[in-house]
Amino acid sequence: MNEKSIKNADTYYRLAEQKAARYYKSLHEQVIQRAYVPTLTKDIQSWKHNHIHHHSLLSFFSRGKGKATPRGYDNYIQWLDFTGKLDNYLDRSISYIFMRDLGKSLDSPRTQTRVRRVVDHLKNYLTQSAKTEGNKIETFSMVGLYRIAQKEGIESTVIWLINKLKTVSSNIPKEMDAEQAQRKLIKIIAGVIMHEMEEMNDEISAEERRQKLDEAIRLGYSYGLTYPFIDDLLDAKILSVKEEKQYSDLIRKTLITGFVPELGEWTGDNKELIRFIHSELRDAFEYIKTHQRQETRAKFSEQSYVFFNSQEIDRGKNLSNENYTNEELYIPIILKSSSSRLIVRSVINAAEDEGFENRTFFYGIYNQLADDFADMFDDMKNGAVTPYTYYIKYHDKRPDLINPFELYWSVISNLIHNVYHSDKKACEVILNRAINGLKRFKEKLGIKKYNEMMQLFACGSPGFDSLVQSMVQKADDVDFFDKLLRDHMITVLKNERIERKEFLNTLETVRVQINNILDISEVDHIPLMKAPIIDAANYSLKGHGKRLRPILTWVMGVNEYGLESAAIVPLLKSLEYMHTASLILDDLPSQDNASIRRGRPTLHQVYNISTAELTALFLTQKAVEEQASLDQFNSKTVLNLIQYSTQITKDMCKGQAMDLDSKGKQLTLEQLNLMCFYKTGIAFEASLIMPAILANVSELEVEALKKFSYHAGIAFQIKDDLLDVEGNLYLLGKPVGKDAENNNSTFVSTLGQEDARKAMWEHYCFAMEALQEVPRNTTFLKHLLNYNLNRDH
Numbered sequence: 001m002n003e004k005s006i007k008n009a010d011t012y013y014r015l016a017e018q019k020a021a022r023y024y025k026s027l028h029e030q031v032i033q034r035a036y037v038p039t040l041t042k043d044i045q046s047w048k049h050n051h052i053h054h055h056s057l058l059s060f061f062s063r064g065k066g067k068a069t070p071r072g073y074d075n076y077i078q079w080l081d082f083t084g085k086l087d088n089y090l091d092r093s094i095s096y097i098f099m100r101d102l103g104k105s106l107d108s109p110r111t112q113t114r115v116r117r118v119v120d121h122l123k124n125y126l127t128q129s130a131k132t133e134g135n136k137i138e139t140f141s142m143v144g145l146y147r148i149a150q151k152e153g154i155e156s157t158v159i160w161l162i163n164k165l166k167t168v169s170s171n172i173p174k175e176m177d178a179e180q181a182q183r184k185l186i187k188i189i190a191g192v193i194m195h196e197m198e199e200m201n202d203e204i205s206a207e208e209r210r211q212k213l214d215e216a217i218r219l220g221y222s223y224g225l226t227y228p229f230i231d232d233l234l235d236a237k238i239l240s241v242k243e244e245k246q247y248s249d250l251i252r253k254t255l256i257t258g259f260v261p262e263l264g265e266w267t268g269d270n271k272e273l274i275r276f277i278h279s280e281l282r283d284a285f286e287y288i289k290t291h292q293r294q295e296t297r298a299k300f301s302e303q304s305y306v307f308f309n310s311q312e313i314d315r316g317k318n319l320s321n322e323n324y325t326n327e328e329l330y331i332p333i334i335l336k337s338s339s340s341r342l343i344v345r346s347v348i349n350a351a352e353d354e355g356f357e358n359r360t361f362f363y364g365i366y367n368q369l370a371d372d373f374a375d376m377f378d379d380m381k382n383g384a385v386t387p388y389t390y391y392i393k394y395h396d397k398r399p400d401l402i403n404p405f406e407l408y409w410s411v412i413s414n415l416i417h418n419v420y421h422s423d424k425k426a427c428e429v430i431l432n433r434a435i436n437g438l439k440r441f442k443e444k445l446g447i448k449k450y451n452e453m454m455q456l457f458a459c460g461s462p463g464f465d466s467l468v469q470s471m472v473q474k475a476d477d478v479d480f481f482d483k484l485l486r487d488h489m490i491t492v493l494k495n496e497r498i499e500r501k502e503f504l505n506t507l508e509t510v511r512v513q514i515n516n517i518l519d520i521s522e523v524d525h526i527p528l529m530k531a532p533i534i535d536a537a538n539y540s541l542k543g544h545g546k547r548l549r550p551i552l553t554w555v556m557g558v559n560e561y562g563l564e565s566a567a568i569v570p571l572l573k574s575l576e577y578m579h580t581a582s583l584i585l586d587d588l589p590s591q592d593n594a595s596i597r598r599g600r601p602t603l604h605q606v607y608n609i610s611t612a613e614l615t616a617l618f619l620t621q622k623a624v625e626e627q628a629s630l631d632q633f634n635s636k637t638v639l640n641l642i643q644y645s646t647q648i649t650k651d652m653c654k655g656q657a658m659d660l661d662s663k664g665k666q667l668t669l670e671q672l673n674l675m676c677f678y679k680t681g682i683a684f685e686a687s688l689i690m691p692a693i694l695a696n697v698s699e700l701e702v703e704a705l706k707k708f709s710y711h712a713g714i715a716f717q718i719k720d721d722l723l724d725v726e727g728n729l730y731l732l733g734k735p736v737g738k739d740a741e742n743n744n745s746t747f748v749s750t751l752g753q754e755d756a757r758k759a760m761w762e763h764y765c766f767a768m769e770a771l772q773e774v775p776r777n778t779t780f781l782k783h784l785l786n787y788n789l790n791r792d793h
Contacts, residue, residue, distance in 0.1 A: 009256045012302045013309050020334040023362065024327060027410045031402055036413035037461045043416060044467055047431045051475040073488040077126050085477060086127070090119045093481035095429045099420075100367060101191050101341070102198055103356035106425040114198070122481075141492075142786075143768045146761055153210045155758050157217050161189070164221055166790060171276050172228060176236045179493040181228035183486065188224030191341075192216050196348050215291060216348060222284035223347050229277045230308070234315060235384075243268035248312060250278075255305045258297070260285050292349055300346035303339045310335035317385035322394050326402050329387050330365075333372075337364030362419045366430075369408045370437050374444075392456065405457035408434075435471050436478040503783035510551045514572055518542075520622065536607050536615040537622070540580050543598025549687040550575045552784065557691035560776045567632035571690055574623035574645070579683060581619035582652055584612050591660060592744075620649060633694050641693045648686045655679035659744070667745040669759075673714055676747075680720075681713020704773035708781065711767035716788050718760035721746040723793070725753060764789060 030036050080086040094115050098104040104111045142162060149158035165182065172178040196216035200209060230251060233239070239247060246266070254260050260282040266274055292300060310332040317324065338361040345356065369387065372379065376388040387404035395401055412430055420426035442450040458465050518541045522534045550572040557563040557571070587594040587602040588609060594602050604612035627645055630638045655678025662675065688705045725748050747756040767785055771778040 005256045009302075009305050009309075013306055016306045016335055016339070017331060019361070020331045020338075021327065023334055023365075024330050027330075027407055027414065028326065028402065030410040030413065031406045034406075034459070034461060036406075036410045037459070037464045039413050039417065040409060041464055041467060043413075043427055044431060044471060047428060048471060048475065050428070051432075051435075051471070051477055053476055073484060076484065081127055086123060087119070088477065089479070090123055090481060091115065092429050092432050094118050094122070095425060096433060096480060097194070097482060099359075099426065099429065100363065101194060103341070103353075103360040103363070105355065105359065105420060105423070106429070107421070107423045141768075143765045146765055152213055153206070154213050154217070155761065156754055157214045159757055159761060161217055161221060168225070168228065168280070171273065173233075173236070173238050173273060175238050176228070176232055179490050179497070181232055182493055183489055184227045184232075185221070185224040186489070188227060189217060189220030192220030192223060192344055192348060195344050195350065199348065199350055218287060219291060219347050222287045223343065225281060225284050229281060231311060233277070234311075238273075239270055240268050243270055243274070247274065251308060252305075252312075254285065255301060255308055258289070258301055288347060292346070296346045296349050299352075300343060303343045303346060306335055307339040307343060310339070314385070319383050319385050319389060319393060322397060324385070324390065326400070329385070329390060330402075330407070333368050333387070334361075334365050337368035338362075340364070359419055362415060366408070366411045366415060369404060369411065370433070373405070373408070374437065374441055395456070403457060403459065406459045409459065432478045433480065435468075435475050436480060436483070438468070438472045439475075439478065440483070442472060499779050500783055500786070503780060503787070506555065506780065507551060507787075510554050511547045514547045514550050514554070514576065517569055517573055518576055532607060532611055533615055533618050536603055536611050537580075537619055539606060540584055540597075540603050540615065540619075541576070543600050545576070545580070545598055547576060548784070549579055549683055552684070552687040552781075553691050555780045556688055556776075557694065559780070561691055561695035561697065563691060563694060564632065567630070568691065568694065570626040570629045571641075571694070574626040575687060575690070577619040577623040577626065578645075578649065578686075581616040581623070582656070582683075584616040584619070585656065588612060591656070630694070637694060637696065641690055644689065644693060645686065648682055651678050651682045655682070662745040665745055667750060669750060672745065672747060672750055676714050676717040677710055680717040681710050684713045684716070685709035701774060701776075704770060708767050708770040708774065711763040711770060712781075712785060712788070715760050715763040715767060715785065718747045718756055718763070719788055719791065721748045722753065722756060722760070723791075724748070760789070 077086070080089050095106055098111055098115055099106065106112070106115075145162070146155065146158055149155045165185065168185065169178055169182055172181050193213065193216045196212055200212060204212075234244060234248065243266075246268075250261060250263075260278075263275065263278045268274075288300070289297060314332045314336065317328075341360050341364065342357060345353070372386040372388050376386065376392070379386050380389045380392065387402075387407070391401055391404055395403075412434060416422065416427045416430055420430075441453075445453065454465070454469065520534050520537050520541070553568065553572055553575055554565070557568045558565050583597060584603050586592050587597050588604055595605055596602060602612075603615060607615075624642065624645070627638065627642050630641070655675055658671075658675040659679060662671075667675070685706055688709055689702060692702055692705060724746070747759060750756075751759060764785055768782065771781055774781075
């Protein structure tokens, strides 16, 4: 770094620091004079008329039904709609987002129109979702996201984003909160999208809108990466002291020079993690740069440096140091809380907006103080210095310390009357938010601990303190959608992680059990000659197969239909025998001519073609024999199962024949879907329908399972086609590029990689939606679909 660059960065930071110091001084004067007390007392007295309700006896007993808990997301939305409160709930929530995230003034007619439009759209979406309760996809699932992407024509962008989020999540160190990291990243992306949409006019073409949304998502991801991989990483104390300095220096150098330095030699324990982060952040930084004009690039660099440097100053504080001044405590907070949102407009190349910059600058500390208040005990536990933790520790020794709770109310007073010019809507939203924050804090701590903290942070004006606590106890209709959504999102992400772990555990546990029952013993002794068929069959069965089909049958049969595990062992064996037979035939020189299967030489390579053909025939017959030995079930039921099984075998032969006939031909998508269903989907169907037959489930359920299997099978085949182009021989256990070598017609050769990936996602969505019609716990099936999307073999 040259001295000029360093000097320029320091100069800009000093200017920002001076502006923050002036703001702090004005807030400090209000605290000393308690000027906020009469002003806010009057505001709250007026505000409370809309929030203190005298309930009838009947309503008293029903008030608790719609309590907003993380698990009550859908029920709470329905309750709000039923009670007629949903409109106001969404209006204050969206108004708040327009103030906080978009820096808007609520007295603007344009802003009022935009807020109303968003509220109407969101209300319609939420109420329509509620009407399909019991037959709907989780609102914030990958399916829901992809369906929105289809409407906007940004499917490839969203597929890219989902893959990126998966990669980031898998690289979050265990010492960090993966769900919170994902939530923050998603929140930043959403914020950038909102800013971009605010910049669009109503006359924008569909194609231009698509391009802008594509850029906004990629820019949001690029900027959002800084939260888990800079702020959270450095806060988590994962890096050694030496690594932390090396990493911070690298970030600082990037922001000052505008170029990402090479990583160079990294000697710490976290070398692989840092290599991954460096690569991701370098690509993100370059993407942002290439999409910026020169003037916005300079603004971005300046604001980013202020954000990073103020964070570093705050991060470097030690709670054992009792000598920090009020200015040292608050000025970095003003800077980091405002610059983090000011950056967004330079990220998207938006024109300068003095009103936005002023409102955002003054607003930031309000949000930061509210967050620090909510997190004060976690911060205290981690030894973090915030105005609250520092005041808790040193208020007895340091009478000069400002009470941060008083400063918080001073900020609120300043915002309402000096920034938003006493606008009634702004006053309503800000006070709603303040009282809601205290209500949530009280619920989190419990009454006793909450009262202790309120006594500690008392503002020195008993009348004002009493009024505020009265509002905390009595006020209604102060909750916000973004808080409900935040809690819901964290719950969904945590549940997904737990379910995914259980899915993988089940997959591995049942796979081991199935591997232990597949071996075929040689019952008939033929002394005069050696018959290699059984050895050949066991060779094929002992490869590293995924065993997805029998695992699926076990999970549905045992966990969902309540069948005895021992009773369905013959069925499990039969499914894997049928599948292995189909693979042996697939690999023959007359068909796919494969040399490796399941990580080992194919059967005809080890033995010969004739033995391979006979082994496949032997396994199909062995499968029927196993099915006929299902002696714990009604004989008519078993006959129905065998009849269904033979039909499936015939259909699989049809599919393979269609595949052979298609070599060198260009199939239509319809022909590909049909061939793929017969080749792959029908086997998934059998894994679900066979245990369903044994359990005598309804015809409606069978049809829903068939619908799921059809789409799941095609999605699985498309993934196979993509892996044949993009995969790794070692991971796949078979050569890549065989489809092209054999001149096979595949989804990739027909559609191209990008559209094949879209088709896979379309069938994934159809399969997920089909699960809504299955009256069982379908968590395992859901994760099986996700497993297919994410597998690398």
